[in-house]
Amino acid sequence: MGGRSTGLVGAADTPPEATAVVTGEAVAARVRDTLEDVFDTVAETRVDIVALLEGVSVGEHGPVTADLAALRPGLHARLAARALVSGVGFVTAPGLLTDVPAWLEWWQAGTDGTVRPLLLDLDPEHSAYSDYTHWDWFTLPRDTGQRAVAGPYVDYLCSDEYSLTLSAPVTVGGRFAGVAAADVYLRHFEAAVMPLLKRLPGSAHLVNARGRVAASTDPHHLVGSLTKGPDFAALVAGPSEPGRFGGLRVYRCDGVPLVLLVSDD
């Protein structure tokens, strides 16, 4: 490998030197930017939901599922605008809507560029999967009041894909109304971040706050496996000073709960 470049300025378009060596800080920043872009989708959806719910008469007449149809143009546009996002929508807190016990206004991108609604059987008498309130993408924003990254996990509820789900709590009038969320399939995430990881001088892997590998150039740390190491949850919450753990350099992806681990050459 040649000389070490100082960063990745301008790399958002076409990387000038796809093989140039980059720093851990630069890669962590790009990973953060990649997910922040998805979080923008979540935030836009959240704004639409709040505006919608505040405009709907709360009480015996609403809100109802039909009201949520007003979210669709925005959801469809966001699916079309961001290739990384494969599903987006609003997962209601049970009891929010007056006509149904629970509801997902959820749209997914098809392989052919079409969008389609997710239609789940939410009848507890009938489906073992009707209660979605235990999934991390729901409980994390609900319990912390903060946006969250759930996964990597096998999403057998919505997509059957190995996924990351980014979500944010929706609060209206001080009451938790549900979560705005977006799905990123892990194979797409990998395609987005692997070119960066490969430009690091050592093998690298990205882990979530539980140490689960989300992307890796290290065959000894495969995607989906757990990395034993420092307290990643504390690292994610703490300062972004790069540190060391064993033979690994540790970088925090400021603002998103992922940690980059790079081995020494």
Place this chain on the structure above:
Amino acid sequence: MNPVRRDEKGAGGARRAVFTPVDTRARVDAVVRRLGDAIELGLLSDGEQLPGESELAAQLGVSTVTLREALMALRQRGLVTTRRGRGGGSFVTLPEGPAEDRLFARLTDWSTEELRDLGDHWAAVSGAAAWLAAQRTDIGDLRQLIRSVDELAQADDPTARSRVYGRFHVELAAAAQSPRLTREEVALQTEVGALLCLVLTDTSYLKEVTDRHRAVISAVQDEAEDRARSLAERCVQASMTRLIELRLGATSAAHGPGPEEGTHGRQEYRSRRRSGHPA
């Protein structure tokens, strides 16, 4: 192939239906059988939306008129629900709480060799899932498994028990971080789910099943992958052995153990609309 074009709908279409080939009735039956079998066998899953009428008609190579008649027959059998308006369409509906004699009829469709092979397949998938899960499970996955066993212990009818039993194995595969094993478990459950109801009527056996599943969780939690695998395999094998015992009994007696829910046979179908979609 068929003189009625796909885009002919409404009153005009109904009139032209008079001039469709005389084997239309047979075509309706064929479509009913095709879709009905797919639903009963779980190839089409519960709640799944069927393609739009014209698309489905084209795929099956029949006119929309024929398709509508078939859908009507399927609705009458409770296998399809049609919702109007936005987000509407035709949806697969599995019959609720299949009556025990209906399940026994399903069981006798399986030879003991086929049941043994199904059990081998299921044990292989769940065993591998448990082995991987023990190496890859975090606290979030464990919580889901624990919740399912707790629900299994409390479920008060065999159908609910069977659903949660199946969900546990799907969650185990998800805890293994394997979409392929998860899909495999989901597919296996469509085959084995209805049959499992038969062995889950017995509350003393339910206790055994619950204990076996708790043992799997403990092994996964302890990161004891070999123990997790063998416990998961034995869990599946024990259920399949009971099913085969029932199957062997079912060939000599008209019924195995006394039916718990009466024998309404194939007529007992769910007519209630699913929540979330008032008529």
